[in-house]
Amino acid sequence: MNTTRTAPSRPDTYDMVVLHNAFRRHFSALPGLVAAVAPGDVERARRLITFLGELGDGLHHHHTGEDELMWPILLERASADAALVLRMEEQHERIAELTDRAHRDGTEFATAADPSVRDRLAATLRALSDTLDEHMAEEERHVLPVVENVMTALEWQALGERGREHMPKDRQLVFLGFILQGVSDDDRRKILAEMPLPARLAWRLLGRRVFAKEYREIYHADPEW
Secondary structure, eight states, X not given: OOOOXXXXXXXXXXXXXXHHHHHHHHHHHHHHHHHTXXXXXXXXXXXXXXXXXXXXXXXXXXXXXXXXXXHHHHHHHXXXXXXXXXXXXXXXXXXXXXXXXXHHHHHHHHHHXXXXXXXXXXXHHHHHHHHHHHHHHHIIIIIHHXXXXXXXHHHHHHHXXXXXXXXXXXXXXHHHHHHHTTSOHHHHHHHHHTSOHHHHHHIIIIIHHHHHHHHHHXXXXXXXX
16 A cells, blocks of 8 residues: 655645734734833833834734735636735735834834833734734635635745745744744644754754743743643
């Protein structure tokens, strides 16, 4: 009997849902974290703005990858869904505008932790979180089923690889922690099982500890596993 396993021809898009959920968790937490910063606490303000910067960069590269590698394929192979794709692109533009505003407010906030700037930034972050959540929910509900029908597994893999290429190598284990934290035990095992052995070992020996330290700095709590 031939037991050779062949690669699936169509993508498993659940990895994007996992990534979306990580963005959801942390962007939804940021308004409250920022609002709780005491006036003049510049150290705390800067720590949160650094976190915001990394989240924003990750989101930017995630969306740029879709703009470059996913939307053109869908427009070509699923022309009946062109209006949906165009709406996704418009939502990307709106999210980018809010992210840019949050970065501008954040840069100002990090200089003196002024309460008026803090409150303006928190309002911007709430709008960003709400807009992002609406976009990701629509993408998961309507776009990912189309992706599974018209994209190949290799094309989907290229999208993921593009995102990893833009992630600083010295931050990859920490970013992995922010993705793994909050997922189910089964999902965590699945994600880790799909990683190369050296990466799994690096996570267990170093990454988990480094991530937990950063998580405590940001959330003032231990990560829940």
